[in-house]
Amino acid sequence: MTRRRISSASPFEDKIGYGRAVVDGPWIFVSGTTGADAAGILAPDVVTQCELTLAKIGTALAEAGASFKDVVRVTYYLPDRADFEPCWPLLRKAFGEARPAATMLVAGLLDPAMKIEIEVTARRSDI
Numbered sequence: 001m002t003r004r005r006i007s008s009a010s011p012f013e014d015k016i017g018y019g020r021a022v023v024d025g026p027w028i029f030v031s032g033t034t035g036a037d038a039a040g041i042l043a044p045d046v047v048t049q050c051e052l053t054l055a056k057i058g059t060a061l062a063e064a065g066a067s068f069k070d071v072v073r074v075t076y077y078l079p080d081r082a083d084f085e086p087c088w089p090l091l092r093k094a095f096g097e098a099r100p101a102a103t104m105l106v107a108g109l110l111d112p113a114m115k116i117e118i119e120v121t122a123r124r125s126d127i
Contacts (some may be wrong), residue, residue: 005030006063008056011040021060026127028064032077032119033057043082046083046115053118058094066122068094073121076104083115 002112007013008020021030033056033118035049036042042051061067074095078084084104100120 004064008060012077019065020056023064024083028061028066028070028120028122028124030057030060030120030122032075034062034111034114034117041064042111042113042115044108044113046078046080047086047090050087050118053116054090054094055119057120061120061122064122064124065126066124067083069098070122070124071095071100071120072123074100075119076102077107077109077117077119078104078115079106079108079112080107080115087116125127 004023006023008022010020013019020033020124021028033053034042035052035056037052043052058068061070066103076084076087076091081104109115
């Protein structure tokens with residue numbers, strides 16, 4: 001099997017040298033993803049940022065031939081631990097069926113306006 005890269009056309013992909021996701025055989029590795037909209041604007045609240053983040057991840061997974069049901073690992077990064085719980089309903093909706101292994105870390109993000117970053121690893125079972 002060959003390695004395939006998935007781009008989201010984020011300007012950071014070229015500036016830093018990474019891709020939104022990498023597909024390697026049955027494995028899909030989605031880079032840390034934040035909740036800026038198509039214009040690069042960050043919503044002021046964590047729930048909206050989480051929704052946009054999950055939408056971007058869902059798009060990358062779909063392009064790789066997978067879905068949230070295929071996620072086996074998820075890592076959440078938040079600058080403020082108090083922002084995690086308001087996201088739980090969205091996270092449960094996205095990941096509840098897969099029940100992936102998960103970690104939440106409190107960490108500074110690239111832009112102080114970023115309130116959540118999520119990365120996932122998925123494995124397609126049909127390959």
